[in-house]
Amino acid sequence: MAESILARITLPEKARKGEVVAVRVIVRHPMERAVDAPGLRPVPRKILHTLRVTYAGAEVFRMEMSPGIAANPYVEFTTVAVESGAMVFEWQEDGGTVFRREARLEVA
């Protein structure tokens, strides 16, 4: 079961079929890299390790994220507008939680 997460997804208002569109997404997450050093209270790693984007029935973007990435990661990529429909963003967090958000792309 996918949970909701605070994210800002920016798509063009409208796109022509075949047009290359830029997709921007910022997600709210602390991206906790592990703390484990003498004298410090250990904190387990808890980051969003994968971002997967599906659109028009296909995976259009996938990114593996590492502990070196700052909190509230920002990602920009491009894809080709093929049809009006939902673009589904899925982040996988350490521990197995999946967060999902959707945005609609209108194609004329």
Next chain:
Amino acid sequence: MKRAAPLALLAGLGLAALAVAAEVRPPQDYLSPTLRAQQDDPSRHPGWLWVDEGEALWRRGDPSCQSCHGDIAGMAGVAARYPVVAQDGALLNLEGRIERCRMRHQGQPAIGYESEALLSLTTAVASRSRGLPMSVAVDGPAAAFLEQGRTLYETRQGQLNLACGQCHDDNAGRRLRGDVISNGLGTGFPAYRLEWNGVGSLHRRLRACQLGVRATQFELGAPEYTALELFLAHRARGLPVEAPGLRR
């Protein structure tokens, strides 16, 4: 002699330009071009996540902020007027006003100065004044607070024995610890600071400044900081609100 007049005029203009250059400039002028572009673009600025959250909080609860104030769009221009002196004589910044409203009119306990909820609400309200010129009232009951703030600004403090102006007036535009020294205005706050990985209040930033000069820090929400906030807001009069700002 006939030629001397335009020359003198030019020299006068040059002096005027210099005088303007020494004036207080908005914080955005001191940002790197990359950071400035990112601050101006909500699709790439993580501070807007707090705005989104604050707008959701605005509508939540019974009574909600919205039940009395209506849509948050009505908050346009409010941040440009704060801090203000309340009817009971206390100087309130935006955070203080929201906390007070919450306790008096919503019957809720205070949410705490640097809590995510208060930061989100403050950021959402302040964002509605983005681009509007700062204009705080400094006459009447506010005059004493302004002087208190000015004194704090001008007094040397800490083990480094520095007054605010020694960096923010005398050395603005020069570099310090990998960043450019600005004129030290609060117009971008609450701001997303890369060092914090999140949004923080002006008081948190002032605490960092005081730590930097190894002075005794005041508590978040302390009246001393709020008076200084008023002085900084007056110093920034006419300059645009940048909240949510983006800072290093």
